[in-house]
Amino acid sequence: MQILITKDCKELPKVLSNIIKKAQSNNFLEKEDIVLLLKSRNNDLLDAANSVRKRYKGESVHLRGLIEFTNICKNSCLYCGLRCENKKLERYRLSEEEILNAVKRTYEAGFRTVVLQGGEDNYYNSDKICRIIKKIKKYDIAVTLSIGERTYDEFKAYKEAGADRYLMRIETTDKSLYKKMHPDMNYENRVECLYNLKKLGYETGTGCLVGLPNQTVESLADDILFFKELDADMVGIGPFIPHPETPLANGNKDNFEMALRVMAVTRLLLPDINIPATTAMESIREDGRIIALNSGANVVMPNMTEQQYRAKYEIYPNKICINDSPDKCINCIKSKILSIGRTIAQSKGFRYDK
Ligand code: 5AD
Ligand code: FES
Numbered sequence: 001m002q003i004l005i006t007k008d009c010k011e012l013p014k015v016l017s018n019i020i021k022k023a024q025s026n027n028f029l030e031k032e033d034i035v036l037l038l039k040s041r042n043n044d045l046l047d048a049a050n051s052v053r054k055r056y057k058g059e060s061v062h063l064r065g066l067i068e069f070t071n072i073c074k075n076s077c078l079y080c081g082l083r084c085e086n087k088k089l090e091r092y093r094l095s096e097e098e099i100l101n102a103v104k105r106t107y108e109a110g111f112r113t114v115v116l117q118g119g120e121d122n123y124y125n126s127d128k129i130c131r132i133i134k135k136i137k138k139y140d141i142a143v144t145l146s147i148g149e150r151t152y153d154e155f156k157a158y159k160e161a162g163a164d165r166y167l168m169r170i171e172t173t174d175k176s177l178y179k180k181m182h183p184d185m186n187y188e189n190r191v192e193c194l195y196n197l198k199k200l201g202y203e204t205g206t207g208c209l210v211g212l213p214n215q216t217v218e219s220l221a222d223d224i225l226f227f228k229e230l231d232a233d234m235v236g237i238g239p240f241i242p243h244p245e246t247p248l249a250n251g252n253k254d255n256f257e258m259a260l261r262v263m264a265v266t267r268l269l270l271p272d273i274n275i276p277a278t279t280a281m282e283s284i285r286e287d288g289r290i291i292a293l294n295s296g297a298n299v300v301m302p303n304m305t306e307q308q309y310r311a312k313y314e315i316y317p318n319k320i321c322i323n324d325s326p327d328k329c330i331n332c333i334k335s336k337i338l339s340i341g342r343t344i345a346q347s348k349g350f351r352y353d354k
Contacts, residue, residue: 050295075118205234211255267296
């Protein structure tokens with residue numbers, strides 16, 4: 001995505017520094033100020049996000065164990081390698097026993113949150129999901145679901161079964177882009193799902209992709225204002241990475257910097273939320289997660305999926321850790337976190353626990 005400087009160069013540093021100050025004292029910015037911050041190359045934004053993170057979330061980093069339990073998906077998002085039209089991908093589903101074994105490993109590794117993520121796969125109906133949640137909740141561990149759009153009653157049933165959090169990125173708030181990217185989905189329905197999750201008392205995570213074809217910086221500013229409006233409890237920002245087996249195979253590959261800036265502005269506007277250093281960031285930039293942890297992020301989600309399934313959860317190409325075991329991933333990320341003077345959190349890491 002193009003980064004442009006639009007104001008007169010001499011006065012720009014001062015203008016940007018005033019915007020950053022305003023964001024730090026009000027936790028709010030007008031859209032045009034957000035656009036200016038995103039378009040500039042000014043590193044003060046990243047440093048300001050880092051100091052806001054330090055002030056509100058401290059030095060500890062929360063680890064969430066990610067279990068990718070099904071790569072079967074009924075949808076056909078244009079950017080996603082799991083889209084149902086991708087016939088080259090070998091599909092898998094984890095049995096209930098395999099899921100619970102992965103949860104046990106996650107718990108024994110000291111993690112206090114497990115994230116169950118999958119494609120939109122109706123095989124896992126409400127009864128199955130609720131049964132799995134109840135079994136997981138025998139451990140003292142928070143459960144985050146990331147299984148796509150469901151009805152209000154389904155979300156309610158998962159909550160009653162013990163689910164704590166739910167992740168569902170809005171992906172983009174540009175409605176016409178949303179429609180192009182998600183031929184079989186509906187923007188209004190996705191927004192409604194997010195508000196339903198909030199209403200039901202979930203800690204609700206959302207986020208966006210950065211660098212989709214024809215996505216504008218103005219629409220990224222709208223995405224950030226949407227996170228603020230929803231009062232999202234978690235926001236995950238990912239650079240778009242073109243997947244060869246999708247219609248967006250020739251898309252822009254160079255989206256790291258802009259994703260980092262969107263994440264940093266999000267931290268300024270929502271100072272106390274949980275923000276992950278995303279796997280996609282590290283997949284396109286060496287030490288991308290460490291750079292993110294120094295620019296506003298306070299969460300990392302190591303992959304706890306068994307090695308035999310990892311390569312098959314190919315949302316985008318060159319995903320990190322696909323040849324590694326869960327143990328290797330845990331040790332690798334822990335040592336990186338400690339090397340930058342941060343600590344590993346021991347709590348479940350809710351937005352409001354300290
Ligand atoms: N590049 C980067 N992120 C992607 N996702 C899906 N496809 C891609 C891609 N090609 C992200 C979506 C989704 C999350 C699980 O993965 O934002 O919400
Ligand atoms: Fe599965 Fe988008 S391709 S939800």
